[in-house]
Amino acid sequence: MAQTSVDHEAGGKGLKTGSLGLVAVIVIGVASTAPGYSLAASLGGVSSAVGIQAPAIMWFAFIPMACIAAAYFYLNKADPDCGTTFTWVTRAMGPKTGWFGGWGIVLADLVIMPNLAGISGQYLYLLFGADKLAANPFATTVLGCVFILAMSWICVIGIELSARSQVALLGTEVTVLVAFAIVSIYKVYANHPKGSITPSLSWLNPLQIGSFSALSAGLVLAVFIYWGWDTAVSVNEECEDSARTPGVAAVLSTIILLLIYVIVTVGAQAFAGPKVLADSTDVINDVGKLVFGSSGLGHVMQKLLIISVLTSAAASCQTTILPAARSALSMGVHGAAPKKLAEMNTRRLTPEFATWLFGAISCLWYVGLVSISYWTKTDAYSSSIAAVGIMIAFYYGLTGYACIAYYWRFIFKSAKNFLLVGVLPLIGSGILTFVLVKTLIDSFKEDYGYGKLLGAGTVFTIGVGLLVLGLPLMLLWMWRSPTFFSYRRDPVDMRPDPDGNGGPAPMLGTITKESVNAR
Amino acid sequence: MPGEIICGHGGVLAESLPTLQAAADLGIALNAAVVLVFGYDPPLSGGQVGDLRRESGQLGEQFLAEAKAAVLQHAPACAVDTVLVEDRPTESILFVAEQRSARMIVVGHGGSGPMRGALLGSVAYNLVHRSPVPVLVVPMPED
Numbered sequence: 311m312a313q314t315s316v317d318h319e320a321g322g323k324g325l326k327t328g329s330l331g332l333v334a335v336i337v338i339g340v341a342s343t344a345p346g347y348s349l350a351a352s353l354g355g356v357s358s359a360v361g362i363q364a365p366a367i368m369w370f371a372f373i374p375m376a377c378i379a380a381a382y383f384y385l386n387k388a389d390p391d392c393g394t395t396f397t398w399v400t401r402a403m404g405p406k407t408g409w410f411g412g413w414g415i416v417l418a419d420l421v422i423m424p425n426l427a428g429i430s431g432q433y434l435y436l437l438f439g440a441d442k443l444a445a446n447p448f449a450t451t452v453l454g455c456v457f458i459l460a461m462s463w464i465c466v467i468g469i470e471l472s473a474r475s476q477v478a479l480l481g482t483e484v485t486v487l488v489a490f491a492i493v494s495i496y497k498v499y500a501n502h503p504k505g506s507i508t509p510s511l512s513w514l515n516p517l518q519i520g521s522f523s524a525l526s527a528g529l530v531l532a533v534f535i536y537w538g539w540d541t542a543v544s545v546n547e548e549c550e551d552s553a554r555t556p557g558v559a560a561v562l563s564t565i566i567l568l569l570i571y572v573i574v575t576v577g578a579q580a581f582a583g584p585k586v587l588a589d590s591t592d593v594i595n596d597v598g599k600l601v602f603g604s605s606g607l608g609h610v611m612q613k614l615l616i617i618s619v620l621t622s623a624a625a626s627c628q629t630t631i632l633p634a635a636r637s638a639l640s641m642g643v644h645g646a647a648p649k650k651l652a653e654m655n656t657r658r659l660t661p662e663f664a665t666w667l668f669g670a671i672s673c674l675w676y677v678g679l680v681s682i683s684y685w686t687k688t689d690a691y692s693s694s695i696a697a698v699g700i701m702i703a704f705y706y707g708l709t710g711y712a713c714i715a716y717y718w719r720f721i722f723k724s725a726k727n728f729l730l731v732g733v734l735p736l737i738g739s740g741i742l743t744f745v746l747v748k749t750l751i752d753s754f755k756e757d758y759g760y761g762k763l764l765g766a767g768t769v770f771t772i773g774v775g776l777l778v779l780g781l782p783l784m785l786l787w788m789w790r791s792p793t794f795f796s797y798r799r800d801p802v803d804m805r806p807d808p809d810g811n812g813g814p815a816p817m818l819g820t821i822t823k824e825s826v827n828a829r
Numbered sequence: 830m831p832g833e834i835i836c837g838h839g840g841v842l843a844e845s846l847p848t849l850q851a852a853a854d855l856g857i858a859l860n861a862a863v864v865l866v867f868g869y870d871p872p873l874s875g876g877q878v879g880d881l882r883r884e885s886g887q888l889g890e891q892f893l894a895e896a897k898a899a900v901l902q903h904a905p906a907c908a909v910d911t912v913l914v915e916d917r918p919t920e921s922i923l924f925v926a927e928q929r930s931a932r933m934i935v936v937g938h939g940g941s942g943p944m945r946g947a948l949l950g951s952v953a954y955n956l957v958h959r960s961p962v963p964v965l966v967v968p969m970p971e972d
Contacts, residue, residue, distance in 0.1 A: 391879030468872065632872070640880040652884065656892075657841050659869050659885040 335559035336566070337476050342538035342629040343563075345570045346483045346622030350433075350594040351425055352531050352695055353575060358588035358759070359527040364579060366516040367525075368571040371532030372564070374745075375539060377738025378706045379560065380730050381713035382540045384808040388716065388800075388815045393640030394633070395709045397818055402716035405646070405797045406784065407708070412641050413780040414705030416668075419634035421776065422534075422698045423672035424679050424691060426630065427454030430623045436595055437616045447691075451680045455673045461627040462669030465635065468658040479625070483618040487570050490594075490615060491577030494601045498580045503600070505583045509576050526748035527758075530699030533745070535571060537702055538629050539563065577601075591692070594619055631668060638664035644819055645794040647787065688761035693768045696753070696760070700773035703746040710739030716800070717808050724809065731808050750774065796823045833910075833929050834859070837922045837936040837952060838867045839969075840892045842899060848937035848967040849896055853904035855965070861932060862908035865896050868921025869914075882915065889913045919955040926962060933963040 357364045382394070391397040395415055400408025431453035435444035443449040498506045512518060519525045578587060578597045590596045598615045602608035639661040642651030655662035682690040713735040714721070721732040753769040756762045763771040788795050798821050806815055836852035839845045849865075856863040869885045893911040900909050914921035926934055938953035953966045 389879065393880060397879075636881050639884070643880050643884065652880075654884055654888060656888060659840075659871065659888060661881065661884075 332555050332559055332562075333477065335555055336563045337480055339539055339559060339563035340484075340566055341476060341480050341622075341625045343536060343567055344538065344622040344626035344629070345535075345567060346487060346594070346618040347426070347429060347626045348535035348537075348622075349487070349571065349574055350429055350592070350619045350623075352535055353578065353593040354587055354590050355531045355692075355695055356528050356575075357579070357584045357593075359531060360519050360524050361584045361588070362513060362579065363516065363519045364528070364584065364587070365513045365572050365575045366519065367528035367532045368535070368575050369514065369568055370516040371529050372536055372568060374529075374738045374741040375533060375536040375706070376564065377734040377736075378710050378742070379540045381710045381735040381738065384717065384731050385709065385713050387808060388806055389818065390814065391640060391818070393637055393644070393818075395705050395712070396637055396640055396646070397644075398716065399708055399712045400644075400646075400797060400818060401800045401815065402712035404799050405795045408797075409641075409646050409784050409787075409794075410777075410780055411705055411708050411712075412637055412646065413784070414701055414708065414777065415637045416634050417776050417780075418537075418698050418701035418705060419630045419637075420668070420672060420675060421694055421701055421772065422630060423458060423627075424454070424676035425694045425698075426623055426627050427458045427672070427676055428680075428691065430454060430457045430620060430627065432592065433595070433616050433620045433623065437613065437620065447680055447684060451677060454676060457627070458669055458672050458676070461624065461631055462665050465628060465631045466655060466658060466660050466662050466665050468660045479621045482614065483622055484566065484570060486611065486614045486618045487574050489611060490598060490601060491573040493611075494577035494581035494597070495573075497601065503581065505586060506581055507579070507583055509580045513576060513579070514572070522748060523752050526745045527696075527752065529741075529745045530703065530749045531695050533699050533702050533706075533742070534695055536567065537698075538626070539567065631665060634668050635661045635664040638668065644797075645791055682763070686761070686763075688763050688768050690760070690763060690768050690772065693760035693772060696749070696769040697772040697776075700746060700749060700753075700769070701777070703742040703749070704777065707739045707742035707746060710735035710742070714739075716805060719802055719805065720808055727809055794819075797821065798823055798826045801826065832859075832932040833862045833864050835864050835866055835922060835926045835929070835931045835934045837918060837934065837956070838865050838892060838896045839918075839937055839952075840867065840888075842892070842895050844969045845896065845937055846899060847969065848935060849900050850903045851965065851967045852935040853900045853907045855933075855935065856900075856907045856909075857904050859932070862910060863900060864925060864929060864931070865893055865900070865909065865911045866922050866925045867893050867896075867911075867913050868916050868918040870917045870920075886913060886915070918952045919959070922952070922956060923959060926960065931962055933965060934960055935965045935967060937969045938966045939969045 353364070356367055360367050385398040389397050389401065393412065396408055396412030399411035428450055431450035432444045434453055435441070435449065495509065497503055498508065516525070519528065578593060581601055582597050586597070587593050594615060598612050602611040602615070638647065638651045641647035642649055642664065651664045651667070652661065653663040654660065679690045679694065682688055714732055717727070717731045720727050722728060750770060750773070752758055753767040753773070756767055758767040758769055760768040762768060797819060800815050800821055804815055804821070834852055834856055836849065838849070852863045855861070867889045869889050871881045871885060890913055893913060897909050897911055900907055912925050914924060916924065922934060922936065925931070934956060936953050936956055938951060956964050957966065
């Protein structure tokens with residue numbers, strides 16, 4: 311691991327500078343994105359949205375995410391805070407919009423938990439050959455809830471795998487996925503298994519997707535597979551060589567992720583055909599069985615595939631709970647939510663209350679979704695990936711606009727600023743806004759898939775219902791505790807130059823209605 | 830002043846008391862100052878850590894103030910300094926020890942049981958292996 315160097319300041323406080331090497335930053339970025347789990351959760355949905363063009367969506371979805379990562383990178387310079395969107399949007403657009411940004415983050419994390427837990431439960435059973443239990447929603451829900459609580463506990467006691475174990479786990483995951491893709495493609499050409507189709511370059515062309523509705527339906531699912539990638543960009547403060555490492559790490563982790571997603575999608579689709587992918591609820595396992603076969607080595611590879619999805623889901627679970635709890639902590643610290651959320655475990659220095667609360671609500675939400683899906687015709691549980699796509703499009707989009715609004719004064723100062731702080735965030739937010747609006751319009755109708763809930767399409771009801779629920783909550787909180795809502799946007803002259811070393815802006819909360827009037 | 834005694838502080842006062850007292854006794858006996866070190870480092874795998882780090886730092890300062898008071902209560906004549914470091918505990922202690930050319934390190938061990946220590950590593954274990962100066966390991970009271 312990298313050497314740790316520490317600056318010692320007068321006054322008895324040391325600051326860590328640059329402890330993360332290139333490999334560590336790449337590992338954090340790729341592991342947070344969780345390629346194995348993301349594929350297991352979304353490949354089927356993407357295939358049913360765009361059919362044979364699934365590989366095209368896989369790379370195309372990266373564009374808005376990469377553009378928003380630029381916004382993350384520069385806003386992080388103004389305030390490297392764990393509130394992220396909540397903090398930045400408050401600074402750029404004021405407390406009410408900022409509050410909704412925070413609400414969006416916590417919701418996105420919450421909405422995805424049932425899926426994460428469900429896949430973990432299912433694959434845990436599959437690992438031990440209990441295929442019947444893996445297909446039983448009651449059994450997977452029980453194990454899934456145990457999984458959520460176990461992961462919350464791990465987050466509370468602050469266990470972090472050593473860098474070496476993370477590299478080993480991620481290495482296995484990537485190797486197995488690549489092997490899966492290569493073996494599939496090899497078998498397609500060598501044995502022409504039943505239902506297989508020869509790969510074609512046209513699969514990669516997003517322009518061949520039939521309609522804007524199909525494109526946005528694919529994108530709203532696929533933005534999810536790159537969700538978490540921005541972490542590699544935002545931990546830049548901790549890098550060994552913070553001028554170079556984050557950039558190189560971002561490029562390398564991008565290449566790794568893009569390659570994995572595209573070749574695994576191409577491999578699975580060539581081997582089984584888009585129809586099988588679209589109909590399968592459990593693509594990686596179903597196709598994995600066929601690809602690797604049941605002979606000695608094939609069996610081992612198939613188990614490794616299951617383990618990869620599991621470790622990936624566990625990593626993803628951790629990178630979902632941690633930011634949710636930290637955003638809640640941030641909101642608690644700044645008085646945008648009850649102070650209790652900022653309560654720390656004094657032994658482990660973790661936001662204990664927020665973590666357990668998030669874990670508990672996740673379990674309730676999970677059980678609720680499974681119950682609705684079980685007792686009605688609605689598939690509320692499976693709609694969660696599309697619903698989380700709505701949340702991601704909402705808060706990532708908002709972050710891109712916040713970047714432009716915050717750095718407006720600097721955008722026209724240089725070509726570099728214009729591109730990185732202006733154009734890229736605008737493209738990212740533009741695409742995400744398109745996806746959001748189009749999905750809201752399409753998903754309102756019952757025929758969007760997943761059925762109908764409370765008078766509208768299930769994806770619409772869950773996505774919009776939860777976001778709108780924030781409004782009464784915010785009004786209630788404004789009435790109970792108005793302090794946070796007296797915060798003002800950062801005055802233009804206090805915003806740091808995105809291209810300079812101006813350092814962070816003054817702490818959130820130092821700029822209020824009173825301080826602005828006094829100036 | 831070279832030859833100070835570095836004392837790693839775990840945060841929870843009741844557990845650290847024997848360690849702090851051992852460091853204070855040594856400080857008096859060797860006529861050396863005791864430097865209390867508290868290191869903290871939130872995991873980065875969840876992305877940004879800003880507010881969490883600030884809250885941890887505030888808790889750390891509070892822990893160090895409590896620990897300093899406890900040392901002075903045990904040995905009023907002892908010279909005590911405190912250092913808060915934003916890094917993992919082991920790294921923090923080694924850093925301060927090296928920077929101040931310390932004569933030895935005092936650290937507590939065992940509060941959370943041998944299994945957890947073996948699985949997750951323990952500060953005392955790491956220090957014993959990596960420290961360039963003598964390390965005194967003080968057993969912590971059982972939970």
